[in-house]
Amino acid sequence: MDLIQLPGISAPQQLTSPIYLGSHFTWGEATKDGTRIPEDCTIDGDDLSAKTIVANIILIAKELDIIRHAFGDSPITITSWYRDPTSNREVGGVRNSQHKRGWAADIQIDDYEPRQVAAKLSETWPGGLGDSVYFTHLDLRQRLGLAAARWDYGNA
Numbered sequence: 001m002d003l004i005q006l007p008g009i010s011a012p013q014q015l016t017s018p019i020y021l022g023s024h025f026t027w028g029e030a031t032k033d034g035t036r037i038p039e040d041c042t043i044d045g046d047d048l049s050a051k052t053i054v055a056n057i058i059l060i061a062k063e064l065d066i067i068r069h070a071f072g073d074s075p076i077t078i079t080s081w082y083r084d085p086t087s088n089r090e091v092g093g094v095r096n097s098q099h100k101r102g103w104a105a106d107i108q109i110d111d112y113e114p115r116q117v118a119a120k121l122s123e124t125w126p127g128g129l130g131d132s133v134y135f136t137h138l139d140l141r142q143r144l145g146l147a148a149a150r151w152d153y154g155n156a
C-alpha cells in the first residue's frame, strides 16, 4: 500500500492524495513517489524542521495550482520538487538549494514551451525563477527576505 507518513500530518497519506483539499498536486509528486520524505536539516546554519518543510510544500502547491489555472488549467508535470539532503547531493543540487526547503519545484506545463512559461511568470513571480528549454524552476525564496531572482540554465 502506498501510504506515507508526513511530519506534522497525523493521518498517513496516499501518494495520490492531494496536498491540500482541492489541489491538483499530490504527495507522490512532492516526494518523488514517497522516496523523499521531509527530514530535519540545516541550511546555511539555519535549522529547518521536517514539519516546516511539509508546510513549505503546501505553500508552493497553492502557488502551483494558481499557475495551473493561469495557464488555462493545463496539466503540470513535476520534474523535481522536494529533495532531502542526500537526494540533493546526488542530483548535483547546490548545497543551499531551495528544493531542500520543500518550496521549490521544477515544472513543465502541457501545451507550453518552458521558455513561454518563464517569460509569462517572470513578470509577476516574487521568488526565484530559473528558465531552461526543458523546465521552469520556481521557488519561494522571498519568504526568507530574499529578492526575486531570475536566471537562465541555458540549453543544458
Ligand SMILES: [Zn+2]
Pocket: 080, 099, 104, 105, 106, 137, 138
Ligand atoms: Zn529547481
